Amino acid sequence: MPSWSNFQPFIPIGLAAGGVYALSGVGMVVLYRATGVLNLAFGAIGAMGALIAWTMINTWHVPAGIAYVACILFGGVATLLYGMVFGRLLAARDPLVKAAATLGLALLMLGVMNRLWPAQVTRSITLPTDNTAFTFGDASVDWTQVIAVGFGVVMTVGTAIFLRVTKIGTAMRALADDREITATLGVPVRRVEAAAWFGSGLLAGAAGLLLADLVTLASDGLTFIVIFTLSAALIARLRSLTVTFVAAMVIGLVDNLITPINSITNFRDMTPFVLAIAALLFFSRERQYSFARGGIR
């Protein structure tokens, strides 16, 4: 069994990954509660935003800061466009159909990315905080990792506050509780949904940028990283932001802490599935498992 010094370096890596999964998970849960759509294209949108940022920096020689903003805005706009067109068309369909439609979007975007940005070319995004590492015990930590964790915390807390104290946040919670009554009360449902799509998309763009730096700038890898986010959201039963955050951090940590254990390191990819299944079985055992939209906590 590896020693503590072998595990230590994987803690900041795991926490950073978990922070970004939490960021994405919050976006996914809020969108689901407000619109009933489980957005499986979350990763693909972030990936395309990151590739656009890469092109802006390396081909068009745009300042990096502007490219990063463009990446995040692309996430917001692309998600909003999808929501306003297909979200509306599929509003009356059941959640499985809506989720499958977003999977279609993910696959379409993946095809476009593979065409426009072929895999053979080496690409990377380097944030200014990347090469400023400091030591914490036996672990080397860079400021990008700190930002990833911090951003995850800030967005989780910030979103929870937003949902509690702002008018539009209250409207989103009302939509999550009961869409028909909310509409009857004169809440501008379409506008609230649009806000949810756009906000969720901004988080997709931000997550894509951070993951492109922390993990890899590859369309396939970034698209399917949504699996980690989805697992965190499922463990939270697509309801609780706090549980989403904790689950995401646990998934990120466990996935990385397994790495130095030679006997199971090759099974790391199973981490999100195993944890999600274990959590869901546990919840169903306690009869708390429910598909109903019961509000955002």
Next chain:
Amino acid sequence: MRKHFGWRVRIPVAMLVVAVGLTIAATGFSKTSGAHAVKAAGLACGLGTGQKATGTPIKIGAIAVKQAGTDFTDIPNMANAYFQCVNDNGGIYGHPIVQDLLTDQTDPGALAADAKQLIETDHVVGIAGSSDIIDCAVNSAYYKKMHFNVLEAGIAEQCYSSPAEAPVNMGPRYSADGATQTAIALHAKKIAFDQSNVPGTQYNLGGSKLIAKAAHVPIQFLTEDAANINGETAAEKEVQAAGPGGAVVLVFTPPVALAILQGAQHLGLENKVIWTCATPCNTDFLATALGSAWNHKLYVNAEMNLISQDNGPNSVLYQKVLKLYGSNVAGGIGSFSQFGFLLGQLAVKGLLSIKSKVYTPQTVNAAFKALKNFKTDFLCKPWYFGPLPNNTDFTVYPQDGKMVLVPKSGCLPISTVDPLVKQVRAYEKAHHV
């Protein structure tokens, strides 16, 4: 009053517009082709006549892997770029070469069907330019049965043992041997060998295991999910496995290697161990992406010469062909496109050697099999149709955004501790290669 045009008017007008558009496009294309032909005149591609070949096409097949994390289509695409240059220079005595390329996603069933489609349905007369993780494993027996002698950039074991296959490259196993030898030469105390967990890659570590054992250097083998690589996690794992004074041998495609090396840099690990890599890392794209922080820190086993430091005729022609015809060679200058270029040249040499000028599977494959003593500045030794003709190569490292030859490294013979290398050297000695 506005006049409205019914469908009886609109449809013919639309057809007219489409026809005019197509004509303009065709004119533009032929102008472009014409421009290509003008530029191609004087290039030493094939016969070098500067005249476009317009006869019956000669169909040459190829299979390449194209999936998440692994895309080798640059190899056949560059071979085809050379074919296009040849076609603009008289072709094969007036016959243009047409490439029939099929891509694969490491699916044995589909791969077997692809080979059958090429030979029995599409009726290619030869196969040149293939590069697939498992093509040789799945299809070499079939190629032998159908009397096809395949020119390829090999990966699987069968590419280097089947009499129906002849690789221009060393492949990941022997290139990894070279990277391991370099790590040992740099006094590594332990080696961590890391590669993709794609099926069929176990073969790659065999030679490094023997070489490390012969040098009494411990070696540990790791794998990664290349399609979902986390660079920082992989880099930390490798450095821990290598230990202080150790070396890491990477056997990955450039995007995956870049993710790992950048992950190492984020964690301040670039100076903790010796970093070496097999041939795929030999690309200026990688050197540029890594930046000056990696100057002289990543030793890459390069199976072919460094284009930027070689003004030999093949190197010069390669760059011209890449520029003029290689728009779909995404990786640009680097080992993969060099493999493709050499494969194209070999195929053309074989075709031009057919005295009867009758191009059938029998004549073409006999010509491919008879290829020998092909001298090129890409390789340390002349190429011949055989199991491992490229067994001596170069070591390079990044310097300010480019890959450069490690000074005084010369041509590095791959160790004869690896059994096939020993066999091949004995063959070459006996036949004065």
